Amino acid sequence: MRPELSRRDLVRLLGASASALWLPGSDLAWAKPAPLPPAPAAPDEGFWSAVREQFVMPPDLAVLNAANLCPSSAPVLEALYQATREMDREPSPAYREEMHEAKEITRKALAEFLRVTPEEIVITRNTSESNNLVSSGLDLKADDEVLLFSDNHPSNDVAWKEKARRHGYRVKVVDAVNPHPGAEYYLEAFTKALTARTKVLAFTHLSSTVGDLFPARDLCRLARERGILTLVDGAQSFGLMDVDLREMDPDFYGGSGHKWPCGPKEAGVLFINRKSASRIWPSIYSAYPGAIGISKTFETFGQRDEPAIRALGEALRFQTRIGRPAIENRGRELAQAIMAGLRKIPEVKLWTHPDPVRSLAVVSFQPGDLDPQKLMLALYEKDRIVCAIRPGADRGGLRFSPHFYNSQAEVERAVGAVKRYLATGL
Numbered sequence: 388m389r390p391e392l393s394r395r396d397l398v399r400l401l402g403a404s405a406s407a408l409w410l411p412g413s414d415l416a417w418a419k420p421a422p423l424p425p426a427p428a429a430p431d432e433g434f435w436s437a438v439r440e441q442f443v444m445p446p447d448l449a450v451l452n453a454a455n456l457c458p459s460s461a462p463v464l465e466a467l468y469q470a471t472r473e474m475d476r477e478p479s480p481a482y483r484e485e486m487h488e489a490k491e492i493t494r495k496a497l498a499e500f501l502r503v504t505p506e507e508i509v510i511t512r513n514t515s516e517s518n519n520l521v522s523s524g525l526d527l528k529a530d531d532e533v534l535l536f537s538d539n540h541p542s543n544d545v546a547w548k549e550k551a552r553r554h555g556y557r558v559k560v561v562d563a564v565n566p567h568p569g570a571e572y573y574l575e576a577f578t579k580a581l582t583a584r585t586k587v588l589a590f591t592h593l594s595s596t597v598g599d600l601f602p603a604r605d606l607c608r609l610a611r612e613r614g615i616l617t618l619v620d621g622a623q624s625f626g627l628m629d630v631d632l633r634e635m636d637p638d639f640y641g642g643s644g645h646k647w648p649c650g651p652k653e654a655g656v657l658f659i660n661r662k663s664a665s666r667i668w669p670s671i672y673s674a675y676p677g678a679i680g681i682s683k684t685f686e687t688f689g690q691r692d693e694p695a696i697r698a699l700g701e702a703l704r705f706q707t708r709i710g711r712p713a714i715e716n717r718g719r720e721l722a723q724a725i726m727a728g729l730r731k732i733p734e735v736k737l738w739t740h741p742d743p744v745r746s747l748a749v750v751s752f753q754p755g756d757l758d759p760q761k762l763m764l765a766l767y768e769k770d771r772i773v774c775a776i777r778p779g780a781d782r783g784g785l786r787f788s789p790h791f792y793n794s795q796a797e798v799e800r801a802v803g804a805v806k807r808y809l810a811t812g813l
């Protein structure tokens with residue numbers, strides 16, 4: 388028999404490892420937060436602090452790493468936990484059937500979130516899978532060209548280049564310019580790089596490298612006017628920006644639930660525009676298709692983690708309750724505070740353009756001559772601040788990516804810590 392745990396043990400265990408989720412006699416291993424108050428028209432720090440209380444992160448931990456991985460809120464954890472528990476308590480065909488219905492409810496939630504139809508939604512594992520389903524599913528031949536942006540993630544860069552070696556098509560790349568030279572510059576650069584052979588334009592909505600924001604709608608229009616297909620990598624915009632895919636009108640758009648939407652791991656999305664559905668082949672043929680539209684043929688992915696898919700729907704509802712524009716504004720507001728603070732530190736070189744039309748909530752900078760890896764570790768171990776690094780000489784340094792669970796006090800603490808280490812050394 389497991390011994391009873393004291394409250395102190397419980398707190399220590401929960402801080403220490405996810406395996407502590409299994410606890411005797413407890414229904415849930417995290418304290419149930421008070422219900423989230425209705426979102427005010429103009430949310431203030433008080434409201435955002437109530438939002439933070441919906442997350443199980445300890446209050447002293449400032450997690451500024453949304454571009455990589457976001458925590459799930461307690462309601463999402465609860466949905467995931469309960470659906471998993473039910474599935475394992477009664478792994479019956481009837482319960483599986485219920486979970487298939489839950490998948491369709493999430494598909495509907497994804498469609499509403501992205502402002503498209505459920506018939507155009509494929510539930511994938513993540514953006515990597517979504518991007519690769521596109522690059523593997525299009526009929527590209529020798530002499531065709533695919534145009535990329537140089538800061539694309541490997542799943543939208545290496546993937547095309549490797550497949551080009553196999554199929555013989557060509558890949559061209561528009562290079563990133565730093566600092567972000569503005570939407571007009573990129574529209575012109577992409578226009579110039581398109582040729583009569585270009586079949587696909589694949590770019591990133593908001594880059595993970597230095598947080599450059601791209602004129603997605605204009606680029607998609609540019610391509611559509613020339614009969615060119617577009618793949619928009621939305622890993623850094625899905626769940627952060629109030630994305631409207633009908634307005635953007637890409638052919639394909641992918642995102643990950645575990646980033647900005649604060650959903651569970653391994654549940655993501657691929658939007659396939661109804662206008663383009665006949666242009667793409669499925670890459671996986673198996674059982675358990677989705678129930679409607681493109682998912683009937685494209686989403687036969689075999690057995691899935693349906694509880695995670697169900698919890699992704701809960702994550703989207705959680706964000707919708709708070710308000711999509713409010714979440715986007717909050718990310719921008721915190722990033723602007725970070726950039727304003729960093730710009731006052733003479734040694735810091737900011738790679739992200741502070742113009743709110745050119746960036747959003749991903750901020751990258753070179754912290755003087757401090758070693759980014761060591762600085763990241765010091766921030767985590769001594770200051771309880773989580774961030775990411777970009778290694779190497781090309782716009783290397785640290786990346787802070789704040790989200791709606793962060794506070795102004797946390798971003799001030801992060802900027803203050805960078806300043807202190809620059810003054811004292813590591």
Ligand SMILES: Cc1ncc(COP(=O)(O)O)c(C=O)c1O
Nearest residue numbers: 513514515540591595620622643
């Ligand atoms: C722009 C971009 N695309 C794709 C990905 C891949 O996301 P995932 O690992 O969730 O598939 C990332 C991950 O950071 C990203 O930043």
